[in-house]
Amino acid sequence: NAGVTQTPKFRVLKTGQSMTLLCAQDMNHEYMYWYRQDPGMGLRLIHYSVGEGTTAKGEVPDGYNVSRLKKQNFLLGLESAAPSQTSVYFCASRGETYEQYFGPGTRLTVT
């Protein structure tokens, strides 16, 4: 039981490049989340999903897209990376107990 995993762990992009972050959970959870964490700003919700095939915008969705084609996976895409997207990205999932389980994070730098 791996819990929540994220790939990659680190990535450096140049401005304008695209990439996809993958989040996978093996707990059969319905809810999944993508957050970004910046110094002094806590965690901000980018997008979330309440079930397979559904997604919704969070607090800071601009510049990101998501997809939840399979229940266990939640993908976060950056179509054209900008330096302002340099951050640590966390994925989380939640089941019926309401507790959120977080992945280890992806440290992204955009130059």
Place this chain on the structure above:
Amino acid sequence: ELKVEQNPLFLSMQEGKNYTIYCNYSTTSDRLYWYRQDPGKSLESLFVLLSNGAVKQEGRLMASLDTKARLSTLHITAAVHDLSATYFCAVDGAPRSIADSWGKFQFGAGTQVVVTP
């Protein structure tokens, strides 16, 4: 718009003394969560509070929820160095309409705790 405010944002603790972190939120919700984050690490769930008056304790930490006051507190008893970390509260945004659903989380900015001898 759901807002979550924590205070203080930084707390320097002396070992052996008691302290409290406060978490205020702006909208109706009876689901509140506390997390701990060590530097460079992910978040670890500490407490899940699901009703008014809920109180949970684990070791030197105790969390409570007052949904009428829209306030949760995290009380630290006899602080020790191992409790140095950043503590976050988060609130589950209640649905505003039938089309909405539970699921939208809002985190506080975090309280950085440093415990010194």
